Amino acid sequence: MSWSKDSGRSGQRGYHHGNLKEALLRAALELIAKKGPAGFTFAEAARWAGVSPAAPYRHFRDRDELISNVALRGFQQFEAALAKAWDDGRPDAMTAFDRLGKAYLAFARTEPAYYSAMFEAGIPLDVNSELREAGDRAFAVLRNATEKLVATLPAGSRPPSLMMALHIWATSHGIASLFGRGDAGRRALPMTPEELLEAATLIYLRGLGLPDGPPPKR
Amino acid sequence: MSWSKDSGRSGQRGYHHGNLKEALLRAALELIAKKGPAGFTFAEAARWAGVSPAAPYRHFRDRDELISNVALRGFQQFEAALAKAWDDGRPDAMTAFDRLGKAYLAFARTEPAYYSAMFEAGIPLDVNSELREAGDRAFAVLRNATEKLVATLPAGSRPPSLMMALHIWATSHGIASLFGRGDAGRRALPMTPEELLEAATLIYLRGLGLPDGPPPKR
DNA sequence: GGCTCATGTAAAGACCATTCACATGAGCTG
DNA sequence: CAGCTCATGTGAATGGTCTTTACATGAGCC
Numbered sequence: 247m248s249w250s251k252d253s254g255r256s257g258q259r260g261y262h263h264g265n266l267k268e269a270l271l272r273a274a275l276e277l278i279a280k281k282g283p284a285g286f287t288f289a290e291a292a293r294w295a296g297v298s299p300a301a302p303y304r305h306f307r308d309r310d311e312l313i314s315n316v317a318l319r320g321f322q323q324f325e326a327a328l329a330k331a332w333d334d335g336r337p338d339a340m341t342a343f344d345r346l347g348k349a350y351l352a353f354a355r356t357e358p359a360y361y362s363a364m365f366e367a368g369i370p371l372d373v374n375s376e377l378r379e380a381g382d383r384a385f386a387v388l389r390n391a392t393e394k395l396v397a398t399l400p401a402g403s404r405p406p407s408l409m410m411a412l413h414i415w416a417t418s419h420g421i422a423s424l425f426g427r428g429d430a431g432r433r434a435l436p437m438t439p440e441e442l443l444e445a446a447t448l449i450y451l452r453g454l455g456l457p458d459g460p461p462p463k464r
Numbered sequence: 465m466s467w468s469k470d471s472g473r474s475g476q477r478g479y480h481h482g483n484l485k486e487a488l489l490r491a492a493l494e495l496i497a498k499k500g501p502a503g504f505t506f507a508e509a510a511r512w513a514g515v516s517p518a519a520p521y522r523h524f525r526d527r528d529e530l531i532s533n534v535a536l537r538g539f540q541q542f543e544a545a546l547a548k549a550w551d552d553g554r555p556d557a558m559t560a561f562d563r564l565g566k567a568y569l570a571f572a573r574t575e576p577a578y579y580s581a582m583f584e585a586g587i588p589l590d591v592n593s594e595l596r597e598a599g600d601r602a603f604a605v606l607r608n609a610t611e612k613l614v615a616t617l618p619a620g621s622r623p624p625s626l627m628m629a630l631h632i633w634a635t636s637h638g639i640a641s642l643f644g645r646g647d648a649g650r651r652a653l654p655m656t657p658e659e660l661l662e663a664a665t666l667i668y669l670r671g672l673g674l675p676d677g678p679p680p681k682r
Numbered sequence: 683g684g685c686t687c688a689t690g691t692a693a694a695g696a697c698c699a700t701t702c703a704c705a706t707g708a709g710c711t712g
Numbered sequence: 713c714a715g716c717t718c719a720t721g722t723g724a725a726t727g728g729t730c731t732t733t734a735c736a737t738g739a740g741c742c
Contacts, residue, residue: 262707262720282586284502289698298722303700305720365641366584368500371651381651405667408654412643413635413664420638423583425630433589433599436626446631446668449623453671478738481690507729516691521731523689 259296267305269295274316279359283313283367313367314374320360321380327353328387339395340456346391347418347443354422355439361422388415395456405454417446485523487513492534497577501531501585531585532592538578539598545571546605557613558674564609565636565661572640573657579645583637606633613674623672635664 263269273294277286288309289299306312331349335342354361363369364381371378392411396404426439435442481487491512495504506527507517524530549567553560572579581587582599589596610629614622644657653660 260707266720284586287698288700297720299698300701300723301721309699366586368502368584409660409663412653412660413667416638416642416660416664417631417635418638419642420634420636423641424634424637435630442627442630442634445627446634449631449671450664450668451671453667453669484689505729506731517729518692518731518733519690527730 263295263297263301266295266297266301270302270305270312271315271319274312275359275363278313278316278362283362286313288312310369313363314369314377316360317363317367317369318374318377318380320357320364321377321384323357323360324353324364325380325384325387328384332387332391335391335394339391339398343391343395344444344447346388347414347447348440350418351422351426351439351443354426358427361427365419365423385411385415395451399456403455410454413450414447417450418443421446481513481515481519484513484515484519488520488523488530489533489537492530493577496531496534496580501580504531506530528587531581532587532595534578535581535585535587536592536595536598538575538582539595539602541575541578542571542582543598543602543605546602550605550609553609553612557609557616561609561613562662562665564606565632565665566658568636569640569644569657569661572644576645579640583641603629603633613669617674621673628672631668632665635668636661639664 270291273291274286277290277294286309288302291312292299292302295301302312306315327349328346331345332342333345369377371381389408389411392414393407396407396410421439421443425433425435425442437445488509491509492504495508495512504527506520509530510517510520513519520530524533545567546564549563550560551563587595589599607626607629610632611625614625614628639657639661643651643653643660655663
């Protein structure tokens, strides 16, 4: 992270902030993390950044556009995190795939503010095509991984990889949403979300005829 | 549904409304359906019911408590819908289980307001134990169905039914959340959510060694 | 008939979103 | 460097929401 100017929040500044857009995005992230996407207010973000309540309107049309931007960054970081975990399928597809699932849950847990903005803030995807594309790119990592995994199967018995990717995504998202965050009120579990997802994935893949589990079983 | 008095919303009434709590719950449901859980305001519900903005406080501590009550009703109806679909496993467990999954998605689609209040409004489950219990009862339907399904397997090769139920729940919830509502902005799919869920379930169950699909294949 | 208490009202203070006219000064242009 | 321009920030105003408090009403009960 870098601020071109005035990195301290209480350091005096001139009439112009110099990096307000960035400061607002960070403020939004903190506030969403602290009080949920609903508890986040435009005015408070402005206060946090040390500017008047009207200043943010120079950078974002309204509150929703700010959240959209947070979500956009979230998808970008999400994509990066997933891609890093997948690591092009090294050392082998199954091991990497397992890592990918864990990265999904890790993101939801360590970046709940981004995750909320991305999936729970009620942003209409159709409006912001950039946002949709960022989401698609994140999904593409999963899609690509699924394809590589399928490619290890003998031709002829290969299930449709798009459907597989959607299944894995839905399951991961479901687990993350229902059990994945330590925050406020989620349900207790007899196992960790990671174990739950790993088991689901193994069973699912076995159902598709994939040879079992990651080689060294961790 | 029944109103003890004054069923029309514009019919004149005396100083006392007579059924305000009920009217507020219905207003909340309509407003959440129309503008999402975030767009719902306490004042607007009061206006819709034809009372002053302060009146709702006689029935609900605050906005969140109203939403909690909506969520509570949602869970009750959800439980009823799932139980009806499961129908005690008739005519056979697989057929009924498939119906159960479809009922899950149907509820999310036809009652998006309830679904939002239940899963996306950010209500802390710990606070309202009644709410948690209602949610648990709804899950219990799925849990019970899973158990019956497992019981069709030869003893010895029976997977843990709690884990299975969690897997199915997570997948259903993931599909419903990501693709299941026609509302605002969700993603497009090459198949219906119902088909997606049915396929996921079949593959998953096959991975567990269950004999294939519902007998007459629909 | 008269009491009491749940239920509803009015008014007020505090906060938020949004807009508009206006102020500032960073960066370009000559 | 002088001057201009325009992106960026301010202040003030409008209108909405949340929530509390003192007060009004009338339904149910004796």
